[in-house]
Structures are given as structure tokens and as C-alpha cells.
Amino acid sequence: MTIKRLPYGALPDDFATELRGLTVNAVTGNLDSGDRIEIEGPFTGETIGWVGRGTEDEVTEAFTRARAAQKIWAKTSYKERGKILLRFHDLVVKHRELIMDIVQLETGKSRDSAYEEVLHTAITARYYGNHVGAILKPKHHTGVIPVLTKSTEHHLPKGVIGQIAPWNYPLTLGISDSLPGIAAGNALVAKPDSSTPFTSLLAFKLLFEAGMPRNVVQLVTGPGRVVGNAIAETCDYLMFTGSTATGKTLGEIAGRRLIGYSAELGGKNPLIVTENADVDKIVDGVVTGCFANSGQLCVSIERIYAHADVYDEFVEKFGKATSDLKLGAGFDWSNGMGSLAGASQVATVEKYVDDAKDKGAKVVAGGRARPDLGPYFYEPTVFTDVSDEVLLKREEVFGPVVYVEKVASHAEAVEKANDTAYGLNSSVWGPSKEANEVASQIFSGTVGVNDGYAAAFASVDNEMGGTQESGQGRRQGHYGMLKYTESQNITEQRLIPIRGPKFLTAKPYSAVMSALLLLGKKTKILR
Template sequence: MIIKRLPYGPLPDDFAAELRDLSVNAVTGNLESGERLEIEGPFTGDIIGWVGRGTEEDVAVAFERARAAQKIWAKTSHKERGKILLRYHDLVLKHRELLMDMVQLETGKSRDSAFEEVLHIAITARYYGNHIGKILKPKHHTGVIPFLTKSTEFHVPKGVIGQIAPWNYPLTLGISDSLPGIAAGNALVAKPDSDTPFTSLLAFSLLFEAGMPRNVVQLVTGPGRVVGNAIAESCDYLMFTGSTATGKRLGEIAGRRLIGFSAELGGKNPLIVTENAKVDKIVDGVVTGCFANSGQLCVSIERIYAHENVYDEFVTAFAKATSDMTLGAGYDWKYTMGSLAGAAQLATVEKYVDDAKDKGAKVVAGGKARPDLGPYFYEPTVFTDVSDDVLLKREEVFGPVVYIEKVSSHAEAVEKANDTDYGLNSSVWGPSKEANEVAAQLYSGTVNVNDGYAAAFASVDNEMGGTKESGQGRRQGHYGMLKYTETQNITEQRLLPLRGPKFLTARPYAAIMTVLLSVGKKLKILR
């Protein structure tokens, strides 16, 4: 594989060599035969490099290597695995500029959005590095007969995890979900997205530098229908982030194979501005919640319900703040929004915006492409007066487009927010007590109060994920590691058998046990 150059020049030699040898299909014959995927840089539309087009045979090789390595890796102590993650944390921060450059090069996002990814994988590595022993520590439970029955819960690795990552957050979603699974003693076969492979390759190269045994992680680049399906057909647990349609298809494979499956899928995320919200205090935060990463974020806001008491003030302030955003293609910090990821994303955004305009929705900010800035730039766009037949009223745009609707009460806002097939993220802005009362009524995997999405996403000690068609399973927290393990119950019966001593026949034993159960319940001795 080859990456031509970073914005300031060639990739450093040590990373260039590592990336060339990192993916399984980089050392097989398909590259020599010209079967490759060219990677486009969204800022300019130029080809920045290429990777191998993986095959089912490449995936088979990856699993063969991973399964052999996993048997050895599983014997590594929790303490040593944790040390590797903590060293990785330090390397991520050390190489943050290089990581941000690569993320921007492949996605076209702004510098601050790229830094979010660096921050998240560092936090994730630190969390699981520090807590692996606590999370996986054997847990003693009350046996059926206290003192005579010793029952212990263990967590053993599932084997080889499969991961299929998306393009919108190629750094954090390319490796953050993998870290707890690997640390739990599993091996990994992963497919980076075909549009953003170099970021994942770079992220994992740092993990190897931190001390991860090489064959524990296998990367196969290539198309989802080939590589992704082959991974789903071979892994012992599947982690996927992406569209609801693809998630359903992969879920069918996982269900047929009776393997575990975790998926964060689409969203049509609502935001509520409460009756007593201070508009001037919240408007900048709401803008970030809607337009970070150009709106190409599963948890970003696409619909806003503002109480009638603050509606007019909010629309004016929000439209102005949106129009004041600075768009541009740059590897510095001066732009607040970057490009869309490619031609397909641009076409999707234009489809939804044009449909809304044609059906009478009012544009109060943005509303057009910006080819003067780059091939895939689109202004952050705000609508009001959106009728029910407008496509973006209920469908996910996954771009920098949001609409605002007036509501007469918090109850109406909650009803409209919950009226969706999705349930990934929600946001409520207003005085703490008021906002939290509203938040408790929303049905979504995460609810952010006085923040758009980042507070919940960055709180890695707490789980997050989707309800309804926004997915299943959870990432982060203790469950984010335990889901990659099998719970094993090892119970020892001591001194006397559970069926009673040999000298006691069944009938009197049953009578004694009946009395003991009744007494145990009253004294709360037995669980």
C-alpha cells in the first residue's frame, strides 16, 4: 500500500514502512495484480494513495493468524495488558499532530473535530488500562448452601473479535471499540472503511509500538460486501458501527451463527430548548452539537424543538451563529467546519435540502454547496416551517442540516422527540432542574443536558448505545469490555454433596431442605 504524502510532506519513514506492512492483504499477491482501492482526499478530490482490495482468502489468512496468536495472548496477565494500553495512551498524545493530519486528510473534517478523535482514544485507552483488573477480576457469589458451596464468576475471552469500522470517525471508531476487546484477551480481525484506511492503520501501528503482539491484530482493507461479510462469517463476536440497513444485514449473519453482536447505527437525534433557557448562553453549544464533523456523526443533532417562549429569539440567534461559522480546507485551527467526506455525501445532502426547499420549508441559514472552497463543501443549513411530507423531517440526513420547530410545552417537545424509529442520542438545554426533568422522559441511549453529544460520548465510565433502530448492545463502561467475554460459572461443592449425605435418604433430606429454605428466607441468609 502507498500513501502519497501528508499536507506538509511525506509520511515519516518509520510510519511509512510500518503502514506498508500492516494489513494482511499488503503481503499477499493481490496488490501485484493491481487489485487495489484508491483513496481520495476530500479537501481537494485528489487521490492520496491506495490500499489492497481484500478478498475472502485474505480474511481466512487473517483469522488463521489471529486464532494462533490469541491462545498465547490470553495467557498474558491483566496487568501487562493494561500496561500496553497505558503506553498506547502516551503514544497517541505524543503523535497527536500526525494523527490529526491523517484524519483530516482522509475525512476533510476540521482540526477540532479531528482532535475529538485523538482525545477519545486516549481516554478510552487510559480507562481500560487502569480498570482491566477490576473489570475482569473473578467475582464470588453466594452458593446454594452457604459455606458448603463456593461459586465464582469468571470472564474468559470469546476468541477472535470482528470489527467493521465507519469512515466518519476513522480514528476513534477504528480502534476505540477494539481496545477493551483486545485487552480482555481476544484477538482481532478488523476492516477499516474503504474511504479512510490509513487512519486505522496508523492508529494500530502505534498500538504495536506500545507492545501489542503483532499477530493479535489483523487488518484487512477492502469492500464491505466482501471483507466485511467474510469477517462476520468467521468471528466469535462482531462489532459494527454504520448504517441501520447494513447493521440489520450483519445482525442476520450474527443471529444465524449464534454469535454476539453489538452495533451503533443511525439516528435522528432531537434537541429540546426549554421554556426558561438562556438563549445567549446556549446557542454556541447547540451549533457545535449540530454541525461538528459537518453533521456526519451518528449522535449529532438534526432536529430542534424550541419552547414558544424562546422560539423567536432562539431562531434568530441560532441562524446567526450558524452563518458565522468559518468553513475551509486547512490543517490548522481557524476553521469551525470542514468538508463533507465525498461526492456521495454531497449528493445526499443536496437531495434532502432541495426536497425541503421544493416543499416550502424556509431556509434561515446556509442552504447551498460551496465549490469555491473545495469539491464537497456544503454550508451548515437551518430550516424552519418544515412540513410533515419533507423527507428530512424523519429521515437521517447525516450532514450539516437541521430544522427548528416551535412547541407550546415540554410535554409536546418530549412527544415529538420520542416520535421516531431511532433512539441514539438526545439533548436538552436549559436550567439544570428543568432540563433534567425533561431529559428523564426521553427514550434514547444517551441524553446530554446542556451539551450536544460530547459529554456522554467522552464519559467512558458510563455505557452508551442505541435503542430501537439505532442499534443494540453498548460501548464503553464495564460492559464495553465484558461483552467481549463469556461469563463462566465455576462452582465447587465442599464437604457434603448437594443431594445430602449418603446416610440420609431422599425423603427426610427433602423435608430438612424445605425447612432450611423457609428459615433462610426469613433470616435472609439465602439469596
């Protein structure tokens, strides 16, 4: 698969038409209505393509088709489902250059940030492709009476999963959360974000090429308040990644409907530099943890607590490394940071930066827009001397802005790190033993030691997710698949009834069972 294009230009008509054809909008004829959503390319601010503006009726059609396909798909063997995911893995790796092009066109991010998406998507597909059978196979449990009672745990698909994806990581958050749900035997109705639909559509095109039955996955493009809400009102399980405010709204719908719900939401993620940290060794990694994807990442760092013994050195070297970060638009690998996603993101960052400046915060690096590079570029920004009145002290910026604060001890750093309504990701940098001791005291879903977020995100055998207002549920690991299933207990009583044989009346039966309880406790035969 190849496409010819001008750098940063519009998607070729035939390619865009092919991708739009994967949506339910095309099936219903919506694409012919002229009711379109134009997609802006952040590098230039120009339109790169369009998709259909979906309706509630199209969501209804999507679920009708998905429910019919799911009944057949659920009978497909674990082995065959796994093979599809493994073929998808190979296609993602094979077409990585094209995928990164589309990701960059839609988001404005740098090449290395786009590759993070390719890497995580491939790792996720490989993991669940290899482990679907082991995760879902029936598991035997100890029955109430050994030998006489056989108890087995089964996992049944929930039905049709609904997914509402964000714009900041349109590849990995557009399909990686779907893969375990589909592999578990569910069908899917998904809404790509309205500003980054082509990345998701390309990903699902590759999944279909890998052998996924077409009707198992239904894609509907359109606005969140219409398409997203309709999905939430109809699906059997909802997966959402996005803002805390929207997550709460969708959670109310899921709660009212009594369906399962998993959400990764916002964060105000802290980073601690320990007393004995080697600043020269850690500074580049800290820059990445703060400014990857232009800071538009739920798990990126927004506040740093540096121990007094290394604070001055850290601020100096971190500020310089941040100032040296190369900004620019391009499909090559030379730029350290790309553009923000759009005008609203620039306005948000400017609001927080201006507020901090007005209230006396000191700018160590950055602090201004760069329209000379493109309409939505903004310098990575570092503050010190941030007072409690400054908005960004506690509120999530979701942009390339971070502040550094001096602490007198690790205990103070931990106290400040935990002083938040969020709890998504944290990071600790220093000698291994020292850093791990600090990390164990932080209340967040993930904590990176000598890494900002990437190592935890890429360790797909381990769960990750948020605490408090950063979300509920988890992605990745066994739970990342099992959450899309209903656990079923099938227990068989054999030879004699659990209430005892007919010849044993109730009173002596109770004496026998009581004796067995005591014996079981003593010998640990009974759990």
C-alpha cells in the same frame, strides 16, 4: 515519528508503504497485484494514496494467524495487557499532530473535530488500561448454601473479534472499540473503511509500537461486501458501526451463526430547548452539537424542539451563530467546520435540502454548496416550517442539516422527541433541574443535558449505545469489555452434597430444605 508532506497533498510513498505493510494484503502479496483502492482527499478531491483490495482468501489467512496468536495472548497477564494500552495512550498523545493530519486528509473534517478523535481514543485506552484487571478478575457470588457452596464468575475471551469500522470517525471508531476486546484476551481481525484506511493503520502501528504482539491484530483492507462479509462469516463476535441497513444485514449473519453482535447504527437525534433556557448561554453549544464533524456523526443533532416562550429568540440567534460558523480546509484550528467526506455525501445533503425547499420549508441559514472552498463543502443549514411531507422530517440526513420546530410544552417536546424509529442520542438544554426532568422521559441510549454529545461520549466509565433501530449492545464501561467475553460459572460444593448427606433420606431432606428456604427468606441470609 514524523513525515514531510505538502499541505493537503498525497501521503509520502515511504510512509504509505510502511502503513500498507501492516495489512494481511501485504503478507499475501496482494499489494503487488495492482488491484488497488485509491483514497481521495476531500479537501481537494485528489488521490492521497492507495491500499490493497482485499479478498476472502486474505480474510481466511487473517483468521488463521489470529487464532494461533490468540491462544498465546490469552495467557498474558491482565497487568501486562493494561500496560500496553497505557503505553498506547502515551503514543497517541505524543503523535497527536500527525494523527490529526491524517484524519483530516482522509475525512475533510476540521481540526477540532479531528482532536475529538485523539481525545476519545486516549481516554478509552487509559480507562481500559487501568481497569482491565478489575473488570475481568473472578467475582465471588453467594452459593445456594452459604459456606457449603462456593460460586465464582469467570470471564473467558471469545476468541477472535471481527470489527468493521466506518469512515466518519476513522481513529476512535477504528480502534477504540477494539481495545477492550483485545485487552480481554481476544485476537482481532479488523477492516478499516475503504475511504479512510490510513488513519486506522496508523493507530494500529502505534499499538504495535506500544508492545501489542503483531499477530494478535490482523488488518485487511478492501470493500465491505467482500472483506466485511467474510469477517462476519468467520469471527466469534462482531462489532460494527455504520448504517442501520448494513447493520441489519450483518445482524442476520450474526443471528444465523449464533455469535454475539454489537452495533451502533443510525439516528435522528432530537434536541429540546426548555421553557426557561438562557438562549445566549446555550446557542454556541447547540451549534456544536449539530454541526461538529460537518454533521456526519451518528449522535449529532438533526431536529430541535424549542419551547414557545424562547422559540423566536432561539431561531434568530441559532440561525446567526450557524451563519457565522467559519468553513474552510486546513490543518490549523481556525475553521469551525470542514468539508463533507465526498461526492455521495454532497449529493445526499442536496437531495434532502432541495426536497425541503420544494415543499415550503424556510431556510434560516445555509442551504447551498460551497465549491469555492473545495469540491465537497456545504454550508451548515437550518430550516423552520418543515411539514410532515418533507423527507428530512423523519429520515436521517447524516450531514449539516437541522430543523427547528415550536412546541407549546415540555410534554409535547418529549412526545415529538420520542416519535421516531431511532433512539441513539438526545439533548436537552435549560436550567439543570428542568432539563434533567425532561431528559429522564426521553427514550434513547444517551441523553446529554446542556451538551450535544461529547460529554456522554467522553464519559467512558458509562455505557452508551442505541435503542430501537439505532443498534444493539453498548460500548464503553465494564460492559464494553465484558461483551467480548463468555461468562463462566464455576461452582464448588463442599463437605456434603447439595442433595444432602447419605444418612438423610429424600423426605426428611425436603423438610429440612423447606425450613431453610423460609428461614433464609426471613433472615435474608439466602439471596
